[in-house]
Amino acid sequence: MHFKSIFNFWAHHHGLRLTVLVIVLVWGGVWGLRYHHDSVAKTSARLTTQPVDTPRITTQQRHLRKRLQYYLNHETADGTTSISFYNLSPKPGSPAAKTSLTRRFYHQGDLATSANAHTPVVSASTYKLFMAAYVLHLHRQGNLTWTPTSTTGFEEMIVHSDNTFAENILDAYGLAGINTFIGDQNWYAPVFVSGQASQTTAYSLTLALKDLARQTGPFKSAKDRQWLLHLMSQQVYRTGIPAGAAAAKQGTTVADKVGWYADTNNDAGLVTLPNGQRYILVIMTHGHMQSGFSGFPRIAKITTHIQKMVYNKSATAKLAS
Secondary structure (H helix, E strand, O other), rough: OOOOHHHHHOOOOOOHHHHHHHHHHHHHHHHHHHHHHHHHHHHHHHHHHHHHOHHHHHHHHHHHHHHHHHHHHHHOOOOOEEEEEEOOOOOOOOOOOOHHHHHHHHHOOOOOOOOOOOOOOOOOOHHHHHHHHHHHHHHHHHOOOOOOOHHHHHHHHHHHOOOHHHHHHHHOHHHHHHHHHHHHOOOOOOOOOOOOOOEHHHHHHHHHHHHHOOOHHHHOOOOHHHHHHHHHHOOOOOOOHHHHHHHHHHOOOOEEEEEEEEEOOOOOOEEEEEOOOOOEEEEEEOOOOOOOOHHHHHHHHHHHHHHHHHOOHHHHHHHOO
């Protein structure tokens, strides 16, 4: 059939031409939809199956812990620094908690790493975390009543690190009894020895913060726990862990307790990222001619490095590919 004949045929069969056109369009649409559906299904399957691949997750966790341990060993090599890192599970209901990969990879404690964390060092005012626990315990036992004076004293002890309330409690209840309470929590004891600066370990502060984060031990009261966390988030000395965490990720929040005494600068905090990831970090430093708050910028720098190493997307990139 010649080209002119074909043209005349279609010119005289307008209805047939429309029918064929519709069939072609429908077939093309069905094929395209099926192709898109298959592509989405394959992509979805890849994303949902790989994050639950336990051996791959375990291997990547081990690699990350090894890198983190190397860094902590380097920072604590001269014996003047103690560091304890403990990853908490993502905050319930947060974006991080809703993602299979992050739930598995950041399962509580799986990335915990420390260096020089069991060595007793001067606690400075981080001991007030233990005092807070003891005071809340006294209240629950009916041995301490909240008055305007005691409430203000407790708040000042945390927010401005004022010594008055803590020292009054130590005088009233005695060093031995308070040390016994601290030891009963499986925290380092004795913290208090007459005539000496109070001592603790980075690991012990981590244990106390774990109890606070998990509402266990002396922090079983939800109301007391929230009050203490609120005060810690409002404490005014924020050039250490809070500054470092915010530098690593804008919007990160920190509830912490600092301490400084002579050449000692310490910080112990609970950190929450904008996506709901959470971790505990304790950094205790001394020496190097530190005075006042001069050691806190280094604490901030260490915090930034740790947070980026553990929580930047690169930490799980190989698992998501």
